[in-house]
Every structure is written in structure tokens, then in C-alpha cells.
Amino acid sequence: MNQPATTDLPLVTIVALCYNHARFLREALDSIRAQTYPHLEVWLVDDASTDGSVAVLQEYAAANPGWKTLLLSRNVGNCAAFNQAFRQSAGEFLIDFATDDVLLPTRVAEQVAAFQRLEASYGVVYSDAELIDEDSRHVRFHYRRDPGGQLHPRPAAGWVFADVLRRYFISTPTMLMRRSTLAQLGGYDETLAYEDFDFWVRASRLAQFHFLDAVTTRKRLHPASMSRRGYRPNDPFLASTIRVCHKALALCQTADERAALAVRVRWELRQAVRWGNFREATELYALLREAGSIGPLDRALGFYAGLRK
Structure with missing residues (x-):
């Protein structure tokens, strides 16, 4: 051939x-x-x-x-x-x-x-x-x-x-x-x-x-790879992730898509609190509320982040 x-x-x-x-x-x-x-x-x-x-x-x-x-x-x-x-x-x-x-x-x-x-x-x-x-x-x-x-x-x-x-x-x-x-x-x-x-x-x-x-x-x-630097205090990656999540929310068309985004945002919220990024955590909590998916632990983390930011 x-x-x-x-x-x-x-x-x-x-x-x-x-x-x-x-x-x-x-x-x-x-x-x-x-x-x-x-x-x-x-x-x-x-x-x-x-x-x-x-x-x-x-x-x-x-x-x-x-x-x-x-x-x-x-x-x-x-x-x-x-x-x-x-x-x-x-x-x-x-x-x-x-x-x-x-x-x-x-x-x-x-x-x-x-x-x-x-x-x-x-x-x-x-x-x-x-x-x-x-x-x-x-x-x-x-x-x-x-x-x-x-x-x-x-x-x-x-x-x-x-x-x-x-x-x-x-x-x-x-x-x-x-x-x-x-x-x-x-x-x-x-x-x-x-x-x-x-x-x-x-x-x-x-x-x-x-x-x-x-x-x-x-x-x-x-150690120098970007994936190893996320979530450290003052790291710009988390701020970028939050911006992308806002974009994603605007693109969601169904309840299933909003629920999928909530899974991501909830995980990011936990990481933000874990690493002491409390201002970003409050932003993520607000985004989770916009996505329409708030649980008791989310409320507790959002309240704690609000006190610490």
C-alpha cells in the first residue's frame, strides 16, 4: 500500500x-x-x-x-x-x-x-x-x-x-x-x-x-512542577481555580451539571480551609451556595473561614 x-x-x-x-x-x-x-x-x-x-x-x-x-x-x-x-x-x-x-x-x-x-x-x-x-x-x-x-x-x-x-x-x-x-x-x-x-x-x-x-x-x-505547588498560602493557582469555577457555573445548563460543579467546589473549599486560605474559602462557600448545594459541613467550614479571613 x-x-x-x-x-x-x-x-x-x-x-x-x-x-x-x-x-x-x-x-x-x-x-x-x-x-x-x-x-x-x-x-x-x-x-x-x-x-x-x-x-x-x-x-x-x-x-x-x-x-x-x-x-x-x-x-x-x-x-x-x-x-x-x-x-x-x-x-x-x-x-x-x-x-x-x-x-x-x-x-x-x-x-x-x-x-x-x-x-x-x-x-x-x-x-x-x-x-x-x-x-x-x-x-x-x-x-x-x-x-x-x-x-x-x-x-x-x-x-x-x-x-x-x-x-x-x-x-x-x-x-x-x-x-x-x-x-x-x-x-x-x-x-x-x-x-x-x-x-x-x-x-x-x-x-x-x-x-x-x-x-x-x-x-x-x-518538586518544581506546577501540580506540586497548589494550595500553599498566597499561591495564585487557587484564585485561578475559583475564577474557572465561576465560568463553569455560567456555562452549566442542567441540574446535573450544577451538581457536578458542586462536587468540585466542595473539594476546593476543604483544601482552602486545610491550607489556611480563608479568604478564598469564603469565596468558594459563596460559589457553592450559588450552585445550590450546601450541606451542614459546608456551612460549618464557611462560617469558620469567615471568622478567620
């Missing part, structure tokens, strides 16, 4: 976002070069690193003349840095690739093939990930499986708006996003400290999500 010409395949943009990833950068960039999918546009974006990352990025850009660089002179954060590359890119599909992670060789090929089997209403394909430590050693997989390899429960797919409100289940680094979905959203919200929850909420209202049951990415776990 004749293989399709490269130009007959959808262009996939990889936005490789770097901030002080010098230690991991070569492994990450080598994983882009190892992709079996031939029709790629690569943007190397540095968000004002201070650890020698720029020199490595420039070295790889010189060795791969088709790769583009965007070296920012001041730190603008992930959302704004990604958007700058997104708005200059041309891919039909995009990967937001943190350069402390690693793409497995068939990652892009498998996910593009999945998109080509799906209806145009699908905006995201996501998958399983292998979690690794700072020395690239296996820790575990993102999803838990039974001895037969089956997922319990199976990750949500289709119209997942209520699912993304209720619980965390998507491994962000595994997502391949349709450009038209991102464009409808105007890219990431640059006023937020992080992007994934807001993207899931807004995108799932517009498009379906597909789960590809394959390990496509190695996700790095280390």
Missing part, C-alpha cells in the same frame, strides 16, 4: 514550552525528533529561563532548520507564552508540550489517526501517560488498571463537561487539540496562573473529547 505524501497529512504543531528545564531539555527535544509522524511544525518557546536552557534551544534550532524559536525576554507564564506561538502557528492540531516531559515515538501518529476516525465534533484526543521521576525512572502510570489491564473506571469520553467539573482525570500533557477548538476559545486565558482546568471546562462545552487507550507520553514528576 502506498504511504500518503507528507503534505497529504494534517500538519501538527508542537509548542515546546520551556522555563528552566535545562536538565531535561535534551531528552524532551530528542523525543520530538524521534516522532514517526512526518508532518510537524515545531515551536521552541522559552519563557525567560535563567538556567542555560536558551543555549540548548538555540543548538537544537540550528540543527533542525525548520524549527522556529520564540525566546521571550521576560517571564509571561505558560498561558501567554503558549498563545504567542499558537497565534503564529499553522497546524490543524496542536500539542502543548512542557519540555520536562517526553513524547513517545508514535505519539503524534497514533493521535492523528484517532482524530481521523472521529467526527469533526471532537476537539481533543487524550491518552494514558507514564509518570517518571527526575532521573527518568518509572513511577507509575496515570491510570490504574486491574490485573487484566482494564481501566476501572474507564476515562470519560464524548461530551465530558460534567465529568471535568466533577473530577480530575485527564493527563494534560497527553492532549492533542484541534486548532479550530482552540481558536473558538481564543487560546488560553492569559489572566490565569494555569491553563488546563479552564481549557477543559470551556472546550468541553464546545467539543467532544476522545480517550485513546495507549501510553503516549512520559510525564515528569518533580
Whole structure:
């Protein structure tokens, strides 16, 4: 069978976002070069690193003349840095690739093939990930499986708006996003400290999500990762989460969706009180009341937070 010409395949943009990833950068960039999918546009974006990352990025850009660089002179954060590359890119599909992670060789090929089997209403394909430590050693997989390899429960797919409100289940680094979905959203919200929850909420209202049951990415776990910093006093992540929850409430259309949001807000309220973020806890309590789901413990936590803020 004749293989399709490269130009007959959808262009996939990889936005490789770097901030002080010098230690991991070569492994990450080598994983882009190892992709079996031939029709790629690569943007190397540095968000004002201070650890020698720029020199490595420039070295790889010189060795791969088709790769583009965007070296920012001041730190603008992930959302704004990604958007700058997104708005200059041309891919039909995009990967937001943190350069402390690693793409497995068939990652892009498998996910593009999945998109080509799906209806145009699908905006995201996501998958399983292998979690690794700072020395690239296996820790575990993102999803838990039974001895037969089956997922319990199976990750949500289709119209997942209520699912993304209720619980965390998507491994962000595994997502391949349709450009038209991102464009409808105007890219990431640059006023937020992080992007994934807001993207899931807004995108799932517009498009379906597909789960590809394959390990496509190695996700790095280390103390500097964003996921390890949430809920500490004065951390900006909680304020962003509250803003996204307000957006989600405005997008809810059914009682089930409001109940799903209440599950999320209730959990965030408990974390806010646990870590002493009492002002944010009072905001979350007010939001829970708007969602129409208040229990005795919620009232107690809201009262306690009000006294302590």
C-alpha cells in the first residue's frame, strides 16, 4: 500500500514550552525528533529561563532548520507564552508540550489517526501517560488498571463537561487539540496562573473529547512542577481555580451539571480551609451556595473561614 505524501497529512504543531528545564531539555527535544509522524511544525518557546536552557534551544534550532524559536525576554507564564506561538502557528492540531516531559515515538501518529476516525465534533484526543521521576525512572502510570489491564473506571469520553467539573482525570500533557477548538476559545486565558482546568471546562462545552487507550507520553514528576505547588498560602493557582469555577457555573445548563460543579467546589473549599486560605474559602462557600448545594459541613467550614479571613 502506498504511504500518503507528507503534505497529504494534517500538519501538527508542537509548542515546546520551556522555563528552566535545562536538565531535561535534551531528552524532551530528542523525543520530538524521534516522532514517526512526518508532518510537524515545531515551536521552541522559552519563557525567560535563567538556567542555560536558551543555549540548548538555540543548538537544537540550528540543527533542525525548520524549527522556529520564540525566546521571550521576560517571564509571561505558560498561558501567554503558549498563545504567542499558537497565534503564529499553522497546524490543524496542536500539542502543548512542557519540555520536562517526553513524547513517545508514535505519539503524534497514533493521535492523528484517532482524530481521523472521529467526527469533526471532537476537539481533543487524550491518552494514558507514564509518570517518571527526575532521573527518568518509572513511577507509575496515570491510570490504574486491574490485573487484566482494564481501566476501572474507564476515562470519560464524548461530551465530558460534567465529568471535568466533577473530577480530575485527564493527563494534560497527553492532549492533542484541534486548532479550530482552540481558536473558538481564543487560546488560553492569559489572566490565569494555569491553563488546563479552564481549557477543559470551556472546550468541553464546545467539543467532544476522545480517550485513546495507549501510553503516549512520559510525564515528569518533580518538586518544581506546577501540580506540586497548589494550595500553599498566597499561591495564585487557587484564585485561578475559583475564577474557572465561576465560568463553569455560567456555562452549566442542567441540574446535573450544577451538581457536578458542586462536587468540585466542595473539594476546593476543604483544601482552602486545610491550607489556611480563608479568604478564598469564603469565596468558594459563596460559589457553592450559588450552585445550590450546601450541606451542614459546608456551612460549618464557611462560617469558620469567615471568622478567620
